Amino acid sequence: MGLSLRMRRRGGTKNDVLTPAITSSSSEEEEIVIPSQFQCPISYDLMKDPVIIASGITYDRENIEKWFESGNKTCPVTNTVLTTLEQTPNHAIRRMIQEWCVANKGSSLDRIPTPRVPVTSHQAVEICGKLLSATRRGDHVVCAEMVEKVVRLGRESERNKKCFRQNGAGLVLCVCFDAFSENANVSELLEGVLFLLTWMFPVGSEGQGKLTSTASFSRLVGFLKSGDQNAAFIVKELLSLDEANVHKLAAVNGVFDALVKSIRDSSSLTSIFHMISAKPETTTRFLELGLVNSTVEMLVDSENSVCEKALLVLDAICESDEGREIVRGNELTMPILVKKILKISEFAKKSLVSVMWKICKSGDGSEVEEALRLGAFKKLVVMLQVGCGEGTKEKVTELLKMMNRYMKMNGFVDVSDSSIEFKHLKKPS
Known part of the structure; x- marks a missing residue:
């Protein structure tokens, strides 16, 4: 028994190519059967990396690992409780699968490449131990070799990265960075450590202490x-x-x-x-370095995730009188805020409304006038009607009231939609 793949042969020479079968009276059809011993008992697909588990049954590594990661500690076929979840490569089956693929090389099946054997816990501990020992004796050459080895193995698979994380690599790397941080001649080593640390967070309190x-x-x-x-x-x-x-x-x-x-x-x-x-x-120091100008400029053409962070920063800056004054004084601030009102994520809108509310509430009225002239009233009405968070809704309502008062007191005509009256706003459900 085996899984059948129906294929069709084009042409009539010995170099014909096999492709997935399509019903046609003019095509000669050929059936390729994957032997059952080459199929993973979980997915019934051809095994790419066959491994044997404690029950003696062979599975494709990816499928059996997902089974174990889901919390199962039994063999899917026999249902017996396993004494260990270790997997051993089944080299004999893998070679047979590769030979079978080569024999059917004219078909749509590609030869299964020899899989890279994943890092074991024992290997990860051994490598981390060598790195720690070299760090303690100040041997940056061996440290660089171990770091390069972890980088290479980690790039092979997410499983390897996880294995190093689970076996203490994060702390060892933190120790290494701290130990050589004052050595000006090992920048390449420290760059490698930083690269690896991006895989390791969170690194624990001891690791944090080192960094x-x-x-x-x-x-x-x-x-x-x-x-x-x-x-x-x-x-x-x-x-x-x-x-x-x-x-x-x-x-x-x-x-x-x-x-x-x-x-x-x-x-x-x-x-x-x-x-x-x-x-x-720290706000004052950041303001002296031109933080507001840099942040506002980032809002012009940045993607949503960057806009969210930039608006968070502006909102934090506006907590101080000095910060609000500089934000108000930037000629791009209000035009960009109004432009972005309906074009950003819900999370970003919360910060945007907060910034606008802070600079309008503490200003002399010119900010309200500018917002009106740029069409903010109509956009804020839409935001209120669509619905937003409770805190944001309160600020939007207050902004609309400020704008409505300004229009009535100054005979201002909102060219964006002069027919809107605040008293007719539809309350969100």
Whole structure:
């Protein structure tokens, strides 16, 4: 017994190509049968990476791993409880499958390549141990070799990355980075460590402690200044994990310049938001470096996820009088806010409305006039009618009331839709 694939042969020479069968009276049809011993008992597909489990049954590795990851500890065929979930490559079956594919090379079946054997827990522990030992004795050459090995193996599969994560690689890499952070001659090694650390978060409290030491944070800021995206990601992760890390980072020389310089990286935007939110006094330093101009410019043509982060930063800036004044003074602020009202995600709209509400409420009325002239009234009405979060709805309602009062007091005609009267607004259900 076996799985049948109906194929048709084109032409009539010995070099004919086999393709999936299509009913045709003029085609000679051929049936290819996949032997049952080559089929995975779970999917019934041809096995690409056959492995034997403790019950003695062979499965395709991908399918049996999904079975185990779902919480099952039994053999799908025999239903017996397994003493171990380890899988052993079935080289004999794999070679037979490859030979069978070669024999049917004229068909639509491709030869199954020899699979890469995944990293085992024992191998991961061994590699991490060698890296840790080399770190402790200051041998950066061996450290670089081990880091390169982890990079190569991790790139082979997500399973390998997971195996290293589960066997302590994150902490060992943090220890390595901290140990060599003051060595100016090992930048390549540290770049490799940073790359690997992007796979390892969260790294635990001990790992965080190593990465947030004065030496490590200073070296991270140095990489940040050079535009290293992995450093930007790691700084963002550290700041989001613990507010105490914000205070540590704020004390590092050059960090504000580095974050503003790398603001085009969305990770740096998030880091700036965390710093302003957790330590409001940092706002002044960021404003001195032109943060408002850089953030507003990012709103012009950035994708939704970047807009969300940029608006979060602007909203945080507007918590201070100084911040609101500078945001109001930027000629692009209101035009961009009005333009984006109905073109961004619901999450971003919350921040956008908050920014507009803060600068209009604290201004002299010119902001309300500009918003009206740009057509904000009609767009805010639409937002209210479509529905939004409770806090956002309150701010939208207050903005509309401000605009409505201004129109009545100044005889302002809203050219975007002059027929709209606030008292006729439909309340969201």
